[in-house]
Amino acid sequence: MERTKSPVATRTYSRKIKEAVHLLFFKRHQLPGARGYELKAELGPEFPEVLEALDSFLKDLDLKVTRVFDEPELEYVEPTREQLGDARYYITLRGTMEPKTAKTSGWRIDDIAGLAVSVAYLISKQGRTPRTDVEKLLSEKLPGWRVDLNVDRYVREGYLGEDDKGNLFLDWRSRAEIDQKQLVALILGFGQQSQPMP
Amino acid sequence: MSRQQEKLREQVLSVIELCQKAKDSGLDPFAVDADYVLSVIQEFYPKVRSLKDFCLDAEALKELSAIIEKQGNWIEKQSSSLYKDPFLLERRLKDSQTDRLAEMFLRSWHPIAALEQISIGSLRGSMDYWKDLLPLDVRWSKKGPEAVQTGRATLEDAFKLGLLSQQDFATELDSLWTDLKNRAGDSDRLLYWNFVGAETYEETVWRAFVTGFLVSYGYAYLEVDRLQEETYVIPYKEQMKIEGIASTMSVPILVDYEEWKKWSEQKAQ
Numbered sequence: 502m503e504r505t506k507s508p509v510a511t512r513t514y515s516r517k518i519k520e521a522v523h524l525l526f527f528k529r530h531q532l533p534g535a536r537g538y539e540l541k542a543e544l545g546p547e548f549p550e551v552l553e554a555l556d557s558f559l560k561d562l563d564l565k566v567t568r569v570f571d572e573p574e575l576e577y578v579e580p581t582r583e584q585l586g587d588a589r590y591y592i593t594l595r596g597t598m599e600p601k602t603a604k605t606s607g608w609r610i611d612d613i614a615g616l617a618v619s620v621a622y623l624i625s626k627q628g629r630t631p632r633t634d635v636e637k638l639l640s641e642k643l644p645g646w647r648v649d650l651n652v653d654r655y656v657r658e659g660y661l662g663e664d665d666k667g668n669l670f671l672d673w674r675s676r677a678e679i680d681q682k683q684l685v686a687l688i689l690g691f692g693q694q695s696q697p698m699p
Numbered sequence: 700m701s702r703q704q705e706k707l708r709e710q711v712l713s714v715i716e717l718c719q720k721a722k723d724s725g726l727d728p729f730a731v732d733a734d735y736v737l738s739v740i741q742e743f744y745p746k747v748r749s750l751k752d753f754c755l756d757a758e759a760l761k762e763l764s765a766i767i768e769k770q771g772n773w774i775e776k777q778s779s780s781l782y783k784d785p786f787l788l789e790r791r792l793k794d795s796q797t798d799r800l801a802e803m804f805l806r807s808w809h810p811i812a813a814l815e816q817i818s819i820g821s822l823r824g825s826m827d828y829w830k831d832l833l834p835l836d837v838r839w840s841k842k843g844p845e846a847v848q849t850g851r852a853t854l855e856d857a858f859k860l861g862l863l864s865q866q867d868f869a870t871e872l873d874s875l876w877t878d879l880k881n882r883a884g885d886s887d888r889l890l891y892w893n894f895v896g897a898e899t900y901e902e903t904v905w906r907a908f909v910t911g912f913l914v915s916y917g918y919a920y921l922e923v924d925r926l927q928e929e930t931y932v933i934p935y936k937e938q939m940k941i942e943g944i945a946s947t948m949s950v951p952i953l954v955d956y957e958e959w960k961k962w963s964e965q966k967a968q
Contacts, residue, residue: 526814533813564812593809600805614797617804621792625785626727627773638789642797666723677811684807688791688800 517544517551518558525555525566525592532659532673534591541586549585565595569677573628591677615639615651616660620671621688623661624681629670632663707743708752711759714739718762721769728769736763875909876918879934888922891930891952892962900959907954921950 520543524535540548556566570576570588580588600610619635626634632652639648652669655661659674675681714736721731740759747753792800883889895906910932913919917939922931930952 526812528813533811565809567809567811592812594812595809597806597808598810600802610801611797613804614800617800618792620804621788625788638792641793674811678809679804680807680809684804685788687803687806688788688795 514547514551514554518555520544521548521551521555525590532589534589534677537586537588537590540590546582549582552590559592560595563595564592567591567593567677569673573676589673589677593678611643611647612651612654615643615648616655617684617688618642619652619655619661619669620675620679620681621684623669623671624685629668632667632669635669704746707739707746708755710739711743711755715755715759715762718759718766722762722765728766728773731766733763733767733770736766871909872912872916872918875906876913876934879913879919879932880936883932883934888931888933891921891932892958894932895954896959896962896966900956903959904954907952923950 521540524540524543529535537548540552544551552566552568559565568585568588568590570580570584575584575588618639622635622638623630636648636652639651643651652661656663656669656672659672660679661675662670662672664670671681718731718736721728736759740756740763743752743759744756747756795803879889879894882894891910895903895910897903897906910919913934914921914932917935919932919934922933923929924931930950
């Protein structure tokens with residue numbers, strides 16, 4: 502939610518912003534964040550405006566309100582109020598994480614690379630492909646015994662989903678946390694340009 | 700129905716199945732050759748004579764339409780800004796170093812900020828659970844033997860429960876020994892299964908059980924032909940003392956239902 506800071510909005514919604522913080526920062530269900538209709542029930546019908554104001558507050562903390570639709574194509578159109586109610590909202594990091602911070606958060610460098618490969622490959626396959634294909638690609642860089650473990654971990658953590666036909670797909674966490682367009686652009690741009698980490 | 704028509708029908712059924720598989724699995728819809736599917740339908744349609752075939756033709760058309768719709772969506776997606784050539788992307792993934800890939804991922808990754816918490820509801824539920832939870836020494840206490848009401852069973856009850864046989868066991872043993880001697884005749888031996896095998900499985904088990912005692916008590920002995928994998932029962936003319944027999948060994952023989960059935964079928968032939 503990239504919005505300009507609106508002082509009037511932040512003043513008007515100060516109480517509701519606090520409520521939104523409680524709803525979005527603290528995990529209340531199996532998944533973090535909250536659905537639009539839950540926010541509407543607590544914050545009222547103007548919940549998108551409250552989230553907009555919260556997003557402005559979070560900017561200084563390098564955080565943002567992220568909105569994810571179940572239907573990815575809605576990301577590219579102006580959603581209706583009803584569609585906003587079905588969307589899921591999360592608080593995510595606005596910027597990116599330093600490699601040293603990522604390492605201390607329990608992810609090894611090759612776990613992260615394996616996730617990058619899996620996600621990028623799935624994007625190239627329009628979001629769904631047989632698990633064996635992903636494992637074959639990963640086994641080119643990872644030892645065989647780790648491939649299965651890693652894919653299981655990506656599934657467990659919510660980045661990848663697996664259907665009963667043995668196909669992998671991008672799950673809720675990939676849609677919430679990964680800027681897919683940016684990732685693909687970076688991978689394709691690799692070799693053409695080499696930028697340092699911000 | 701002619702053979703050619705039957706073949707065409709099978710082809711239509713297989714293209715329906717192919718379309719459904721591609722549709723349900725969510726894989727590349729271009730894996731289905733729409734031209735081929737259409738050619739099968741075109742060939743089949745003029746030969747449609749029954750309502751059943753007509754419905755089959757309509758179903759094939761419906762499935763093909765669904766695939767073409769998916770192909771349309773696929774092209775639409777490819778033309779969108781996110782679409783990148785899968786081959787090129789795969790090539791780049793293979794060429795990239797692990798640490799470089801991780802770095803690229805971190806530049807596209809915005810992890811969720813969320814905290815686990817205990818709600819008032821779950822806190823209340825936990826307190827209730829704790830209150831009702833029995834102490835460990837109660838839950839882990841071992842139950843000793845309990846006194847139960849005892850009674851007397853009659854002889855008829857024991858027969859009904861199968862604990863005692865109405866026939867005296869010694870008589871049973873003797874009658875089976877006589878039977879063995881008669882059936883062995885001049886050859887002095889009988890194949891084990893031909894001796895214990897009976898009309899019913901239950902009776903076979905009983906005969907095998909008593910035969911065990913015939914051998915243990917010295918009325919007969921078993922001879923195992925390892926080469927032919929056959930076991931024979933050979934009766935003694937008179938009961939032998941086990942101590943007098945040079946060496947004894949146990950011979951396990953499986954008398955299960957499958958074996959009995961096999962023997963029974965062979966006997967019938």
